[in-house]
Amino acid sequence: MQTVTSSPATLPERTSVVVVGAGYAGLSAALELHDAGIDVLVVEAQERVGGRTLSLVDEGGVVIDHGGQWVGPTQRDFLSLVERFGVETFPTYLGGQNIERWTDGSKRHFKIAGPDDGPGMREYVRVMEEIDRMSAAVDLENPAATPGAVELDSETVHSYFERTVQDPDARLRLALAVQSVWTVEPRDISMLHFLFYVASAGSFDQLMEAEGCAQETRFANGAQEVAKRISVLLGDRVRLGAPVRRIERSGDGVRVLTDAGDVRADRVIVAVPPPAGQQILHEPPLPTPRARWLAKSPMGDVVKIHVSYDRPFWRDRGLSGESTLYGDPLLGFVFDNSPHDASAGVLVCFVYADRVRAWRALDERERVREVIDTLVDLFGQEAAAPVRYAEKDWAEERFIGGAYAASPAPGAWIEHSAAGWRTPVGRVHWAGTETASVWNGYIDGAISSGRRAAAEVRSALAESEPTGYDGISEP
Amino acid sequence: MQTVTSSPATLPERTSVVVVGAGYAGLSAALELHDAGIDVLVVEAQERVGGRTLSLVDEGGVVIDHGGQWVGPTQRDFLSLVERFGVETFPTYLGGQNIERWTDGSKRHFKIAGPDDGPGMREYVRVMEEIDRMSAAVDLENPAATPGAVELDSETVHSYFERTVQDPDARLRLALAVQSVWTVEPRDISMLHFLFYVASAGSFDQLMEAEGCAQETRFANGAQEVAKRISVLLGDRVRLGAPVRRIERSGDGVRVLTDAGDVRADRVIVAVPPPAGQQILHEPPLPTPRARWLAKSPMGDVVKIHVSYDRPFWRDRGLSGESTLYGDPLLGFVFDNSPHDASAGVLVCFVYADRVRAWRALDERERVREVIDTLVDLFGQEAAAPVRYAEKDWAEERFIGGAYAASPAPGAWIEHSAAGWRTPVGRVHWAGTETASVWNGYIDGAISSGRRAAAEVRSALAESEPTGYDGISEP
Numbered sequence: 025m026q027t028v029t030s031s032p033a034t035l036p037e038r039t040s041v042v043v044v045g046a047g048y049a050g051l052s053a054a055l056e057l058h059d060a061g062i063d064v065l066v067v068e069a070q071e072r073v074g075g076r077t078l079s080l081v082d083e084g085g086v087v088i089d090h091g092g093q094w095v096g097p098t099q100r101d102f103l104s105l106v107e108r109f110g111v112e113t114f115p116t117y118l119g120g121q122n123i124e125r126w127t128d129g130s131k132r133h134f135k136i137a138g139p140d141d142g143p144g145m146r147e148y149v150r151v152m153e154e155i156d157r158m159s160a161a162v163d164l165e166n167p168a169a170t171p172g173a174v175e176l177d178s179e180t181v182h183s184y185f186e187r188t189v190q191d192p193d194a195r196l197r198l199a200l201a202v203q204s205v206w207t208v209e210p211r212d213i214s215m216l217h218f219l220f221y222v223a224s225a226g227s228f229d230q231l232m233e234a235e236g237c238a239q240e241t242r243f244a245n246g247a248q249e250v251a252k253r254i255s256v257l258l259g260d261r262v263r264l265g266a267p268v269r270r271i272e273r274s275g276d277g278v279r280v281l282t283d284a285g286d287v288r289a290d291r292v293i294v295a296v297p298p299p300a301g302q303q304i305l306h307e308p309p310l311p312t313p314r315a316r317w318l319a320k321s322p323m324g325d326v327v328k329i330h331v332s333y334d335r336p337f338w339r340d341r342g343l344s345g346e347s348t349l350y351g352d353p354l355l356g357f358v359f360d361n362s363p364h365d366a367s368a369g370v371l372v373c374f375v376y377a378d379r380v381r382a383w384r385a386l387d388e389r390e391r392v393r394e395v396i397d398t399l400v401d402l403f404g405q406e407a408a409a410p411v412r413y414a415e416k417d418w419a420e421e422r423f424i425g426g427a428y429a430a431s432p433a434p435g436a437w438i439e440h441s442a443a444g445w446r447t448p449v450g451r452v453h454w455a456g457t458e459t460a461s462v463w464n465g466y467i468d469g470a471i472s473s474g475r476r477a478a479a480e481v482r483s484a485l486a487e488s489e490p491t492g493y494d495g496i497s498e499p
Numbered sequence: 500m501q502t503v504t505s506s507p508a509t510l511p512e513r514t515s516v517v518v519v520g521a522g523y524a525g526l527s528a529a530l531e532l533h534d535a536g537i538d539v540l541v542v543e544a545q546e547r548v549g550g551r552t553l554s555l556v557d558e559g560g561v562v563i564d565h566g567g568q569w570v571g572p573t574q575r576d577f578l579s580l581v582e583r584f585g586v587e588t589f590p591t592y593l594g595g596q597n598i599e600r601w602t603d604g605s606k607r608h609f610k611i612a613g614p615d616d617g618p619g620m621r622e623y624v625r626v627m628e629e630i631d632r633m634s635a636a637v638d639l640e641n642p643a644a645t646p647g648a649v650e651l652d653s654e655t656v657h658s659y660f661e662r663t664v665q666d667p668d669a670r671l672r673l674a675l676a677v678q679s680v681w682t683v684e685p686r687d688i689s690m691l692h693f694l695f696y697v698a699s700a701g702s703f704d705q706l707m708e709a710e711g712c713a714q715e716t717r718f719a720n721g722a723q724e725v726a727k728r729i730s731v732l733l734g735d736r737v738r739l740g741a742p743v744r745r746i747e748r749s750g751d752g753v754r755v756l757t758d759a760g761d762v763r764a765d766r767v768i769v770a771v772p773p774p775a776g777q778q779i780l781h782e783p784p785l786p787t788p789r790a791r792w793l794a795k796s797p798m799g800d801v802v803k804i805h806v807s808y809d810r811p812f813w814r815d816r817g818l819s820g821e822s823t824l825y826g827d828p829l830l831g832f833v834f835d836n837s838p839h840d841a842s843a844g845v846l847v848c849f850v851y852a853d854r855v856r857a858w859r860a861l862d863e864r865e866r867v868r869e870v871i872d873t874l875v876d877l878f879g880q881e882a883a884a885p886v887r888y889a890e891k892d893w894a895e896e897r898f899i900g901g902a903y904a905a906s907p908a909p910g911a912w913i914e915h916s917a918a919g920w921r922t923p924v925g926r927v928h929w930a931g932t933e934t935a936s937v938w939n940g941y942i943d944g945a946i947s948s949g950r951r952a953a954a955e956v957r958s959a960l961a962e963s964e965p966t967g968y969d970g971i972s973e974p
Contacts, residue, residue, distance in 0.1 A: 177686060178655060178657040178658065178684075178685070178686035179655060179657065179658045179661075179686075180653060180654060180655055180658065180909055182653040182654065183653065183654045183655065183658040186654075187662075208910075209653075209910060209914075210653070211652060211653035211654075211689075211909055211910045212908070212909065212910040212914075214686075269744075299777075299790075299794050302774075302777050302778065302794075303777065303778065303780065305744075305778065309897045312800075312859070312894040312895070315774075315894075315900065316797060316798075316800075316894075319774050319777075319794075319797040319798070319900075320797050320908070322791060322794040322795050322908070323791075323794070325787075325791075378914065381914060384787070419787040419790075419791075420787070422784045425790065425794075433687070433795070433797070433908035433909070434655055434686055434687065434908070434909055435683075435684060435686045435687040439684075439687075439853070439856060
């Protein structure tokens, strides 16, 4: 057996609750417990907090959100923390016209797309409405109990579109919607997961739109700021650079073994993405439903590219920056990601799923050229001379492995979710946006998942003997 | 960082090639290298060899194969080892009539099923022939290059049957075929994986049938025997109880860290099932395609139940024992698994996929009663009094996690196989039946995969500097 040597100065010997992961899920769980006066320790593999948010100040002094970046008006859990910490937000820039570039290279400018705007739009709107209707039947607490769940989890979204959507242009629109929201291809997910995710956000529009929806509001200091503030509040209860390798559980406690030492506790909340969760060894092994659920939850693929200019010159031309590219081999969407005061001009380009695979096959020079060529085509010659260029492929984050989230494979919901999705395994509880019923896959879902797991733990601790964590026996 | 304390007496400090896993893939790789005079060390997590084969002698002295058990006439790699070690085989019992029990409980007896035999049979045969035709186009070395691969990998087998098969009885037959061969539901795999697997075996019949096919021949001492013989030949080059936790690779060597110590080598062959492979930490991390391939390759679910009697009494009644149960909530197939001399009567019952989930929800008494009731219904009152009963749920094997094999999720082949399926990562090579082009998922595929990986390593070693493994620098 491996012998882990730990410096006693590094981690405390005991705590009440260990939280694995200092993303929004883990930090929110720890904050809830800390607020309730419960002793908690967050162990984080990386040298930073924030998980799938990463807000860095570039050389020009501009905050760049390389990961999650928005908050919407129905994301109540996220907004409650934004308010608590008094974090500064501002509205996503929505002035000017959007661009839609079609497969033949033609461009249309529009403000708000109606059903008669552009190829396939009428059919797209019809399908979106149908999806909303179908998603209303989803059981958010137990998606496998949704009426028709077996049939819905047996067909890919691709097959559903093939079967029910005749207009190839509408299919292109729907495919890009899936790629941009789920960061997978329509072939990778079932109709049940698709409908669950729509229901979890409230509607298809909630996922896709800005005004009144998920992309409405941005953060002056980046979306990572709330995480940083929680971390500051928790102080040395957050330990960085401590990847968890093994969790041993018994009837009266848990032992969490990290590269920075090990710690005993009453309970543990694991708040990491599913594939990262698979790399933690459990003793005894996880029950089959949980192991299968993890094995059937691969991460999506997304690359964010930020191209910066001295100023948002496209706004002068009456353009919002928001551009949708149908049939482009690399880019899917472009948004204006400039700071609120427009002291710089920043465009963010999104690469999704199959396009990420094509993207990775190019060398950096080719990638830069492709992106700049596209931006010149959309916004004119001024786009040819950016002052900065930055890429972020989330698959390269070794303790995260992809973004935005994991998407269960077809069949996973009905086969393994009953006991595998988020049911505690003894003293081990599960958080992470993938375990959320509301805004699953989003920062908001991460926070609500952490709060839910914290509530489970508080309830369990309240029921347990008053001996608390002193009652743990040696394994 | 973890400090691994190793006893120098336990593992050698260096070898040329480390093989991870002593299943058929790993042992075959090691045997090839050993035959070629190359220094090799096999490290196995469990206290036994054989992987997904497990042949135990029961209290009555009867060999019971709890895992893989058959060899077919086209499984040339397996047969070559059977011959080399002079292992005793015998034909699967095919005397008497088979039983087919339909959804309404009615039973039909037949010898060889023709297209007019039983509900849905004509349509089933038509679809099987169509599947064979389609599978002829599969590129076995690169399934993603199969004509129409994107479309084929975007639709589940369930959806294909819904779309192309009208007869509900034929659909039931096809579903049980998928369940019994892939140990998943038709919703879990794409048409591309389905066709690849059929092509890999040669035909749909090859997968389903006994005479001239995959289930033709059994082993007097069980299917694990060849593995045991290889292990004896390799002697102390096989080390048990040494789970590999981490593999560090550099330009001039690898370091393999196990619970029994660590060892340096020129190259390593990882020959474990994909989910087990995910539990090994790689330094540096695996490239994204390989990580994604593993994340999208969950194991199937199968339980084998052996029910033993004093003698194979069903043979007296002109029955082969082979029974197919349509619509049964637990059992799929029953076979005569008696020893060749009929000194005992053994029936093996197979539980697959969704039925395994139902199975696990019952307690053992309920399970036994269900099985015995079914056997009584099939074979008469004599079945009510077995002398022994044994269950094997392969999901409970912590270093294996399921059986027979892993099935890539829809999309996995076309998205990640180009670099993720079996392409070596630096000095790390991949074996295991999931990496085989011929008889993928079978013992034969495991063996050919080991031989292919060994050939890669031999070729790499032949090209490298003659300094050999002495050239490895400290990390």
